[in-house]
Amino acid sequence: MFKIEKKLFFNLKILKLLLITPILFSIPLFTTIKEAKAALEFQWDQDSGYRRLKWFQKENERKFRNTIYFFLRPSDRKDELLKINLAIPKNFKTKLKKENISLCKVKIGGFETKTKCIENIPADIEIKEDNSALDIYPYRSIPSNKDSYAIVLKIFNPRKTGLYQFHSYGQYIGTSVSSYLGSWTIVID
Numbered sequence: 001m002f003k004i005e006k007k008l009f010f011n012l013k014i015l016k017l018l019l020i021t022p023i024l025f026s027i028p029l030f031t032t033i034k035e036a037k038a039a040l041e042f043q044w045d046q047d048s049g050y051r052r053l054k055w056f057q058k059e060n061e062r063k064f065r066n067t068i069y070f071f072l073r074p075s076d077r078k079d080e081l082l083k084i085n086l087a088i089p090k091n092f093k094t095k096l097k098k099e100n101i102s103l104c105k106v107k108i109g110g111f112e113t114k115t116k117c118i119e120n121i122p123a124d125i126e127i128k129e130d131n132s133a134l135d136i137y138p139y140r141s142i143p144s145n146k147d148s149y150a151i152v153l154k155i156f157n158p159r160k161t162g163l164y165q166f167h168s169y170g171q172y173i174g175t176s177v178s179s180y181l182g183s184w185t186i187v188i189d
Helices: 002-032
Strands: 055-057 065-072 081-087 101-107 116-120 123-127 133-138 148-156 162-172 179-188
Touching: 055 179, 065 081, 065 162, 065 179, 101 123, 101 133
Parallel strands: none
Antiparallel strands: 055 065, 065 148, 081 133, 081 162, 101 116, 101 148, 123 133, 162 179
């Protein structure tokens, strides 16, 4: 009888050790985990006509003040652009003001440098009344050189979290209709 009690006691000690040890080792891991920002992007329309464009935003939390850079790199432009149209998603509910929208020549940041505007490009900006699109008419055409350009929005993020897909269209020199440039998908957490 004494052997049975001793064996049972020994088994309970092993069981406690097996149950408590993983918990003790996982507690320090919970305190050191930081938010991981993955470079993963989901697209709804994956057909061959879709072009993914680069973008950068300073803040992705909902209702926070944000600066979003929609890049137009040299590979995104075939020729000189006379007009840029930015289609805004219907569920991207925020107030757009002309004074908070700009077009600039941009230096795209990386690991060691920040993204910043080098030179502002003077342009006329028209916002549709329902905030569904922007039309940007630069005073001089955007050249098809090796410089990168950006549409910069300084806004408050919408209340709803989610993925928001912006589409851009541009009118090239010598054409009367706009053609598809590409799309940006931003994330609001």
